[in-house]
Amino acid sequence: MKTLETLFEGSLxxxxxxxxxxxxxxxxxxxxLFYVAIVDTWYxxxxxxxxxxxxxxxxxxMELRRETVAQTVQIVDGFLLATFMxxxxxxxxxxxxxxxxxxxxxxxxxxxLAIHSLDDLKTxxxxxxxxxxxxRFFEYALGMNFATPFDLLQFGxxxxxxxxxxxxxxxxxxxx
Numbered sequence: 001m002k003t004l005e006t007l008f009e010g011s012l013x014x015x016x017x018x019x020x021x022x023x024x025x026x027x028x029x030x031x032x033l034f035y036v037a038i039v040d041t042w043y044x045x046x047x048x049x050x051x052x053x054x055x056x057x058x059x060x061x062m063e064l065r066r067e068t069v070a071q072t073v074q075i076v077d078g079f080l081l082a083t084f085m086x087x088x089x090x091x092x093x094x095x096x097x098x099x100x101x102x103x104x105x106x107x108x109x110x111x112x113l114a115i116h117s118l119d120d121l122k123t124x125x126x127x128x129x130x131x132x133x134x135x136r137f138f139e140y141a142l143g144m145n146f147a148t149p150f151d152l153l154q155f156g157x158x159x160x161x162x163x164x165x166x167x168x169x170x171x172x173x174x175x176x
Contacts, residue, residue: 019096026089030082037078044071066142073139077132084128091121123172130169137162 050056051064094100094115115121137158146152 016096019092023089023093023097026085026092030085030089033078033082033085037075037082040071040075040078044068044075070139070142073135073142077135077139080128080132080135084125084132087115087124087128088121091115091124095121127169130165134162134166 047064048068051061051068056064090100090103095118115124141155141158144151144155146155
């Protein structure tokens with residue numbers, strides 16, 4: 001009976017290795033998202049070459065500026081999402097598979113990537129998600145048309161809620 005229990009417990013413990021699929025998938029998705037954001041950055045920068053051209057009219061220049069700001073926000077969003085996937089993948093690895101020895105011994109290792117519990121992982125991911133939401137709010141704000149004073153009031157309320165969320169996240173950091 002003891003042999004059967006030992007065999008079962010060993011199999012149960014080793015079943016955690018299935019998490020490696022999620023780790024590999026997360027890091028792969030992060031690479032893909034970084035690639036997309038870098039390509040978007042390249043194309044955004046290549047479109048800016050004509051910005052200083054004297055042949056470009058004021059209206060066309062303002063449109064190019066608006067498009068550039070919108071693209072920049074999308075690029076930041078892409079990089080944040082890729083970062084989310086890196087933190088998620090590394091956190092899963094540290095929680096279920098093994099500590100990452102190079103991260104623990106490196107002087108340049110960031111404390112953001114040091115995951116010691118599921119709460120640590122959730123906290124770090126929540127902060128990245130909050131930043132993604134702030135960037136998304138900014139992206140939507142760029143395209144808003146204020147037709148009525150109520151639209152402006154709603155926008156102000158959204159800004160107040162974003163500020164409150166950032167303030168609460170900051171308070172959470174100070175408690176730890």
